[in-house]
Amino acid sequence: MERASHANRAGVNRDEGNGSLKVLVVGGGGREHALTWKLAQSPRVEAVLAAPGSAAMEGLAECHPDVSAGDLDAVTKLAREQGVGLVVVGPEDPLAAGLADRLRDEGIATFGPSAAAARLEGSKAFAKDFMERHGIPTAKHRAFEDLHAALEYVGRLDGRCVVKADGLAAGKGVAMCESPADAERALREIMEDRRFGDAGSRVVIEDWLEGEEVSYYAISDGERFVTLAAAQDHKRLLDGDRGENTGGMGAYSPARVVDRVVEERILERVVRPTIRGMAEEGHPYVGVLFVGLMVDSAGDPQVIEFNVRFGDPETQPLMVRMKGDLAGLLETAARGRLDPDSSVAWGEAAVCVVLASGGYPRNYSTGHPISGLEAAEADEGVVVFHAGTRRCANGGFETAGGRVLGVTALGESVGAARDRAYAAAAKIQFEGAHCRSDIASRALDRS
Ligand code: AMP
Ligand code: GLY
Numbered sequence: 423m424e425r426a427s428h429a430n431r432a433g434v435n436r437d438e439g440n441g442s443l444k445v446l447v448v449g450g451g452g453r454e455h456a457l458t459w460k461l462a463q464s465p466r467v468e469a470v471l472a473a474p475g476s477a478a479m480e481g482l483a484e485c486h487p488d489v490s491a492g493d494l495d496a497v498t499k500l501a502r503e504q505g506v507g508l509v510v511v512g513p514e515d516p517l518a519a520g521l522a523d524r525l526r527d528e529g530i531a532t533f534g535p536s537a538a539a540a541r542l543e544g545s546k547a548f549a550k551d552f553m554e555r556h557g558i559p560t561a562k563h564r565a566f567e568d569l570h571a572a573l574e575y576v577g578r579l580d581g582r583c584v585v586k587a588d589g590l591a592a593g594k595g596v597a598m599c600e601s602p603a604d605a606e607r608a609l610r611e612i613m614e615d616r617r618f619g620d621a622g623s624r625v626v627i628e629d630w631l632e633g634e635e636v637s638y639y640a641i642s643d644g645e646r647f648v649t650l651a652a653a654q655d656h657k658r659l660l661d662g663d664r665g666e667n668t669g670g671m672g673a674y675s676p677a678r679v680v681d682r683v684v685e686e687r688i689l690e691r692v693v694r695p696t697i698r699g700m701a702e703e704g705h706p707y708v709g710v711l712f713v714g715l716m717v718d719s720a721g722d723p724q725v726i727e728f729n730v731r732f733g734d735p736e737t738q739p740l741m742v743r744m745k746g747d748l749a750g751l752l753e754t755a756a757r758g759r760l761d762p763d764s765s766v767a768w769g770e771a772a773v774c775v776v777l778a779s780g781g782y783p784r785n786y787s788t789g790h791p792i793s794g795l796e797a798a799e800a801d802e803g804v805v806v807f808h809a810g811t812r813r814c815a816n817g818g819f820e821t822a823g824g825r826v827l828g829v830t831a832l833g834e835s836v837g838a839a840r841d842r843a844y845a846a847a848a849k850i851q852f853e854g855a856h857c858r859s860d861i862a863s864r865a866l867d868r869s
Pocket of ligand 2: 729732
């Protein structure tokens with residue numbers, strides 16, 4: 423297979439020796455804090471820059487709060503002027519808008535897919551058609567641009583289904599419908615009321631998959647890949663997976679449902695055909711492929727969705743678990759020189775408990791002082807990643823978002839990591855703080 427031309431272009435740029443690589447992390451949330459924390463430990467890295475970064479990242483990275491992740495011109499200019507040798511893009515929106523293409527055109531090695539490849543996440547219809555073309559297992563689906571045709575289709579279904587707005591709707595735009603009446607309501611909200619704006623000009627209606635949900639991660643250079651690990655996110659607000667969907671209330675890794683047999687199936691049936699298919703179709707996939715999967719009771723995986731970036735909050739436990747040089751791995755992928763025989767070593771287990779603002783994911787207030795951070799981080803194996811904080815006048819931190827902190831702990835088992843994370847989280851206080859009390863319990867129930 424031909425090496426991706428953009429990878430070649432990036433590859434002839436500069437050859438960074440040990441300790442001389444400048445890495446720019448794009449983004450400023452909990453995921454980017456975790457990536458920065460890990461990148462800063464790399465012997466190859468001279469400095470980490472972040473755009474915009476966050477107050478909490480300042481000890482690890484040179485932050486540029488005036489450069490927002492979505493400002494392609496400003497990010498490109500910063501990378502060029504600062505002699506950045508590797509850009510690591512956190513969120514999906516700048517990728518969908520073509521940030522990686524822009525940076526590669528400037529000869530800057532970039533970890534993240536092109537806009538064309540980012541359609542795997544940005545367009546559910548593209549992803550579904552792609553999976554069909556390549557025989558990748560996923561829920562049966564139909565796409566519609568016409569409300570009446572969509573209504574007629576759901577009228578003929580007699581069971582449950584899932585209705586999704588096409589395009590990026592910030593993780594929302596997915597309605598789990600118990601009946602055709604639910605589906606009709608969802609379709610009218612998405613297509614008629616335009617609840618998710620233009621993302622609702624097209625909908626995908628699919629079968630409701632049963633099983634256990636996991637996130638699986640692989641790093642690709644467009645042609646080859648190296649696997650990371652599986653993690654499980656907790657998307658619902660309340661214990662026992664009840665309440666509203668959120669951006670994620672916690673995560674842990676490894677996910678026990680992904681044993682050796684299931685992992686082999688994920689690689690053979692999903693990851694390998696995806697990387698090969700994207701290359702064959704002329705959009706080689708460079709970056710992290712994050713596959714959201716449902717694993718049924720027979721251990722067969724089906725793809726729920728692709729994401730073209732690291733998960734948040736799954737990245738927090740992944741980075742704490744990961745051993746070895748993240749910068750080296752991402753750089754070789756960005757330059758099209760991944761060694762497929764290399765492998766990543768992992769600590770036993772890690773758990774991340776998210777502390778959220780009162781009222782999240784709906785309305786919440788910000789500006790509440792946070793106490794106990796130092797005491798929490800003094801615990802062995804604990805790192806607190808900041809998702810939504812800012813500095814306050816006394817030099818400490820205050821809340822500045824819905825998800826505020828990801829208290830993350832490493833342990834010799836999921837149970838030990840969970841106990842550490844909760845013990846540390848209990849030391850942190852801010853007005854309205856809440857967290858789920860059952861993060862990782864699914865793994866513990868299994869063992
Ligand atoms: P998505 O934005 O496609 O990841 O969907 C958000 C969430 O909805 C997923 O994480 C699943 O929990 C759920 N979901 C989406 N599609 C399906 C499906 N076909 N069957 C069951 N659950 C689904
Ligand atoms: N934690 C799920 C996501 O990042 O999309």
